[in-house]
Amino acid sequence: KNEVEQSPQNLTAQEGEFITINCSYSVGISALHWLQQHPGGGIVSLFMLSSGKKKHGRLIATINIQEKHSSLHITASHPRDSAVYICAVRSGNQFYFGTGTSLTVIP
Amino acid sequence: SAVISQKPSRDICQRGTSLTIQCQVDSQVTMMFWYRQQPGQSLTLIATANQGSEATYESGFVIDKFPISRPNLTFSTLTVSNMSPEDSSIYLCSVVVWRPGSVTGELFFGEGSRLTVL
Numbered sequence: 001k002n003e004v005e006q007s008p009q010n011l012t013a014q015e016g017e018f019i020t021i022n023c024s025y026s027v028g029i030s031a032l033h034w035l036q037q038h039p040g041g042g043i044v045s046l047f048m049l050s051s052g053k054k055k056h057g058r059l060i061a062t063i064n065i066q067e068k069h070s071s072l073h074i075t076a077s078h079p080r081d082s083a084v085y086i087c088a089v090r091s092g093n094q095f096y097f098g099t100g101t102s103l104t105v106i107p
Numbered sequence: 108s109a110v111i112s113q114k115p116s117r118d119i120c121q122r123g124t125s126l127t128i129q130c131q132v133d134s135q136v137t138m139m140f141w142y143r144q145q146p147g148q149s150l151t152l153i154a155t156a157n158q159g160s161e162a163t164y165e166s167g168f169v170i171d172k173f174p175i176s177r178p179n180l181t182f183s184t185l186t187v188s189n190m191s192p193e194d195s196s197i198y199l200c201s202v203v204v205w206r207p208g209s210v211t212g213e214l215f216f217g218e219g220s221r222l223t224v225l
Contacts (some may be wrong), residue, residue: 002149040116041144041197048213068141081128086149088214095214097139099149 005026006098008086013105019074021101025086026068034061034072035086037100041084046072077105109134109204112218120224127186128220130200135180138203138212144219145196153198156183165182165189190224197221 004025013019023032034046047054047061049070054061058077063070074081082105087098110133118169130139136156142150153173154162162175177183187194198220203212 031212035214035216041199041221043199043201043216043219044214045214088150090212095152097150099147 002098003091003096004087004089004098006085009099010099010102011104013103015078015105015107016076017105019077019081020105021072021085021087023070023072023098025067025070025087025089025091025096027091027096028092029068029089029091031090032063032070033088033090037084037086037090039058039083044094046085076104077091077103079105079107081105086090108213109136109202110112111200111215111217112198113203113220115220116218117221121221122224124190125186125188126190126222127184128200130183130217132150132181132202134204136202136204137180137185139177140201140203141175141183141185142199143196148156150199153185156185167218178201185217190222191225194200195222195224202212 007022032049035043036046037043048061058075060073066088084102086100089096112131116128139156141153144150152165153168154164156162156175156177158177158180172185200217202215203213
């Protein structure tokens with residue numbers, strides 16, 4: 001069993017739709033990261049969370065430490081949001097990564 | 108924050124050859140990591156690059172196959188040696204940056220090096 005599980009694995013949405021990507025983890029963590037990977041392979045850090053909720057523009061990330069669950073929301077989705085979104089957790093000196101959610105937003 | 112320059116961004120290599128990937132950070136960082144991402148898979152840690160000492164390798168990865176250099180706190184290289192088609196992957200370097208007073212570090216990644224071995 002992976003330490004970090006993401007769902008869904010693939011997601012297709014129409015432009016403007018509200019999108020939710022979920023992440024569950026099984027280890028104790030000091031922080032959870034949401035990452036965005038574009039087709040070229042480069043990865044950008046979107047959020048680092050240890051509690052509560054953070055918002056950057058159209059992106060919102062929440063975490064529930066008790067339930068070991070985090071969600072990434074995208075409001076008013078746009079084709080440029082198409083990417084792979086990866087959930088990563090830090091546990092001690094280790095980082096564990098989910099397999100990613102591939103999002104395609106259709107105009 | 109940290110800006111990481113990684114190169115090459117992609118390469119096509121012949122079986123049996125070696126390729127060195129470079130990672131340059133715009134600030135001094137203590138922790139630098141090398142990851143591999145095989146097609147459709149999550150990131151797998153290859154090793155932690157330690158400045159001034161040998162890298163620490165994860166299970167399944169060995170120094171002879173993936174030699175790493177870390178001559179200073181802003182630069183590291185990963186060499187993929189004696190390549191085979193199974194080494195075709197994206198290779199990424201990553202650093203952790205701590206903000207003053209923070210107990211957790213923020214992850215930053217290079218742009219990735221997409222390697223295809225024929």
